[in-house]
Amino acid sequence: MDNIKKAAEMIVNSTKTFALTGAGISTESGIPDFRSDTGYYSKMDPMEALSRDVLINDPKRFYSEGFVILRDLYDKKPNKGHLALAKLEEMNLLSGIITQNIDNLHVKAGNKTVYEVHGESRNVHCMDCGTQYDFSVMKQKVEAGEIPPKCDRCGGILRPNVVMFGDMMPEDFVIAQSELRDTELMIIVGSSLTVSPVNFLPNLVDKMIIINQSSTPFDRKADVVFHEGAGEVLGKILDEINRLL
Numbered sequence: 445m446d447n448i449k450k451a452a453e454m455i456v457n458s459t460k461t462f463a464l465t466g467a468g469i470s471t472e473s474g475i476p477d478f479r480s481d482t483g484y485y486s487k488m489d490p491m492e493a494l495s496r497d498v499l500i501n502d503p504k505r506f507y508s509e510g511f512v513i514l515r516d517l518y519d520k521k522p523n524k525g526h527l528a529l530a531k532l533e534e535m536n537l538l539s540g541i542i543t544q545n546i547d548n549l550h551v552k553a554g555n556k557t558v559y560e561v562h563g564e565s566r567n568v569h570c571m572d573c574g575t576q577y578d579f580s581v582m583k584q585k586v587e588a589g590e591i592p593p594k595c596d597r598c599g600g601i602l603r604p605n606v607v608m609f610g611d612m613m614p615e616d617f618v619i620a621q622s623e624l625r626d627t628e629l630m631i632i633v634g635s636s637l638t639v640s641p642v643n644f645l646p647n648l649v650d651k652m653i654i655i656n657q658s659s660t661p662f663d664r665k666a667d668v669v670f671h672e673g674a675g676e677v678l679g680k681i682l683d684e685i686n687r688l689l
């Protein structure tokens with residue numbers, strides 16, 4: 445049986461399925477990942493640029509380097525891969541998505557259950573009083589030269605709702621883990637599966653489909669592996685499911 449057919453049948457027959465996605469599902473939307481040859485690591489060290497340490501101790505650098513990564517996500521659009529996952533949820537074949545991405549594209553694609561375990565870039569908050577603002581408020585302040593951007597209510601420093609290197613994991617990560625307790629199948633899309641602690645989540649499920657251009661440490665454990673583009677493979681799997689149903 446070919447792999448598309450096998451993956452489609454696994455999804456149709458699964459009792460509960462979650463997707464785990466990473467930067468690779470969004471490269472087709474024009475957002476570089478971290479570790480490919482054209483990724484952010486080829487230009488800067490995002491582990492530093494997007495770190496809590498730099499945000500607190502060197503805000504000028506944070507708002508000139510790390511912030512650029514976040515600002516570039518602002519107007520990006522979901523691609524065929526995101527849309528296929530939204531369709532699977534609408535068809536009740538996918539219980540939700542656990543994503544490492546901070547680009548909001550699963551939400552924009554229409555998915556309802558999205559655990560953003562590295563946070564999101566729709567909103568920002570004041571580090572002192574916690575007031576939330578739309579990302580556009582921070583963008584305007586930074587573009588007007590207000591670095592670091594300050595809270596209108598208390599004057600505290602604003603920061604993105606993104607989980608930065610050095611931050612604690614958010615509640616979404618805890619909920620995601622408990623969702624996986626009775627999940628049978630995980631569809632992993634566009635993740636190198638090298639970032640901890642997310643890379644231990646595949647250990648919590650029995651069955652696995654991996655769609656990732658390069659190999660991952662879990663390839664040997666997976667039932668089906670595609671080393672191809674996410675949009676095309678997810679599109680073909682969706683077509684095959686529509687034929688089966």
Ligand code: NAD
Pocket residue numbers: 465466467468469470471472475476477478479480483544545546547548562633634635636637638639655656657658672673674675
């Ligand atoms: P990663 O950069 O470590 O790995 C991405 C993987 O995707 C690579 O193995 C690559 O081979 C694969 N890939 C690239 N394009 C692909 C495509 N079209 N189809 C299929 N596979 C493709 O990414 P990661 O595992 O998500 O970890 C990086 C961290 O960086 C995460 O914590 C994430 O928060 C953050 N990040 C997020 C974004 C985003 O929000 N879009 C972008 C860059 C980095």
Ligand code: ZN
Pocket residue numbers: 570571572573574575595596597598599600
């Ligand atoms: Zn405040």
